Amino acid sequence: MQGTTFEMSADWSSTANAGPNHTEIQVPSGQSRFSDFETGRSGLRSTPPGRADEALRASEERFRALVEHSHDAVTLLKADGTVLYDSPAVTRVLGYTPTERIGCKVFDFVHPEERAAMARGFADFAMRAGAVASSEGRFVHKDGSTRWIEGVRSNLLHEAAIGAVVVNYRDVTERKRAEEERVKLEDQLRQAVKMESVGRLAGGIAHDFNNMLGVILGHTEIALSRITATEPLHVHLQQIQKAAQRSAELTRQLLAFARKQAIAPSVVNLNEAIVGTLRMLQRLIGEHIRLRWHPAANLWPVRVDRSQIDQILANLCLNARDAIAHAGQVVIETANVTLDHEVHGDHAGFARGEFVRLAVSDDGSGMEKETLAHIFEPFFTTKGIGEGTGLGLATVYGAVKQNNGFIDVLSEPGAGTTFRIFLPRHLAGDRDR
Numbered sequence: 001m002q003g004t005t006f007e008m009s010a011d012w013s014s015t016a017n018a019g020p021n022h023t024e025i026q027v028p029s030g031q032s033r034f035s036d037f038e039t040g041r042s043g044l045r046s047t048p049p050g051r052a053d054e055a056l057r058a059s060e061e062r063f064r065a066l067v068e069h070s071h072d073a074v075t076l077l078k079a080d081g082t083v084l085y086d087s088p089a090v091t092r093v094l095g096y097t098p099t100e101r102i103g104c105k106v107f108d109f110v111h112p113e114e115r116a117a118m119a120r121g122f123a124d125f126a127m128r129a130g131a132v133a134s135s136e137g138r139f140v141h142k143d144g145s146t147r148w149i150e151g152v153r154s155n156l157l158h159e160a161a162i163g164a165v166v167v168n169y170r171d172v173t174e175r176k177r178a179e180e181e182r183v184k185l186e187d188q189l190r191q192a193v194k195m196e197s198v199g200r201l202a203g204g205i206a207h208d209f210n211n212m213l214g215v216i217l218g219h220t221e222i223a224l225s226r227i228t229a230t231e232p233l234h235v236h237l238q239q240i241q242k243a244a245q246r247s248a249e250l251t252r253q254l255l256a257f258a259r260k261q262a263i264a265p266s267v268v269n270l271n272e273a274i275v276g277t278l279r280m281l282q283r284l285i286g287e288h289i290r291l292r293w294h295p296a297a298n299l300w301p302v303r304v305d306r307s308q309i310d311q312i313l314a315n316l317c318l319n320a321r322d323a324i325a326h327a328g329q330v331v332i333e334t335a336n337v338t339l340d341h342e343v344h345g346d347h348a349g350f351a352r353g354e355f356v357r358l359a360v361s362d363d364g365s366g367m368e369k370e371t372l373a374h375i376f377e378p379f380f381t382t383k384g385i386g387e388g389t390g391l392g393l394a395t396v397y398g399a400v401k402q403n404n405g406f407i408d409v410l411s412e413p414g415a416g417t418t419f420r421i422f423l424p425r426h427l428a429g430d431r432d433r
């Protein structure tokens, strides 16, 4: 349909004599937009014909100017969502000329994810004469980009002079982006504060607990050395020792999470450190999973504790193994990366700089959003009792932080998981950071 097919144009060419609650919009017919109007309407009857014409023309001009120069775009829709009129501002907001969308369904310009809901909402709205509603949603610009649009619509289908749903709207994409960014930063901050306080708590308990375990283990050892293996008490003491050793392992992980591990960092080429662990990792994950290794050439050095790199890799590979039901693959990759705020706005506090990135990916189950939100918390596990303690990633998190790095994760259900660890590049002359 072209811009000239305004079957209802006679109804829309309203006059200037409406009451205060009456929205008047002049709608074009034919080529000359807004130039046709009815004359001799009731309120103007008493005016001599020539002056009535003039008054009407002036009024028509005024309303045309209002709509056409309005900063907001104005669109008129039929009850079924067909576009009857687009004001010139539509070009600025959605990229279409004022005639391009005439006759099309407005829902075709809505983001596919919102299309069905918007059509349902509109159908309901169109039934309610006189209704006014504000809304916000995503539309697709002519250039293919997604735009957030905020608007107010009025159901004036029953108004003889208009006979349409009138929508006033504007592009709020920038504001929306800024809001999303702010929410994301707040979330990150909240998460960081939570991890910090959980870390302090866990670290405090683990520290004291570890000391007491030392006493238990020491005394058990002395007692065991004083009796022979045939004595009935021997087996009980052995059980105590085993349990205490297992507890000591747990507290060691907690201390790692709380960044209280005693570490011995040195300048390391990560590629070399990883190559040394590949055989061990392959054994850990089993034959059914292929381990692939993609080292970057000329990798920058980092300053880390090598044993923590082993710890990180072992934990990530074990998790990958658990996430792969049958056969699959785990890829370990290194790269030099330079981060700037624009690209990595996700990492508040680590906005810029040169990093060595270590990525461990698997093609396993992937994770739901709710799981992702908690994975680094100590004791968070989705595994059964006896299968996981939920300390693996907490340990990884602590180790990465202790080495002044940061970690992120990309994962989707059914699409596998990638953990990425960023460690600061070590430059000659750098000392402890």
Ligand SMILES: Nc1ncnc2c1ncn2[C@@H]1O[C@H](COP(=O)(O)OP(=O)(O)OP(=O)(O)O)[C@@H](O)[C@H]1O
Residues within 6 Å of the ligand: 315, 319, 320, 323, 362, 364, 365, 366, 367, 371, 375, 376, 380, 381, 382, 383, 387, 388, 389, 390, 391, 392, 393, 394, 417
């Ligand atoms: N690669 C992965 N793919 C899918 N889910 C994962 C992956 N890595 C971690 N997870 C999820 O994160 C949870 C926490 O992991 P974490 O390593 O901290 O604990 P765990 O593996 O459950 O137990 P633990 O490592 O102490 O034996 C897991 O239970 C699992 O749900």
Ligand SMILES: [Mg+2]
Residues within 6 Å of the ligand: 315, 318, 319, 388, 391, 392, 393
């Ligand atoms: Mg684990």
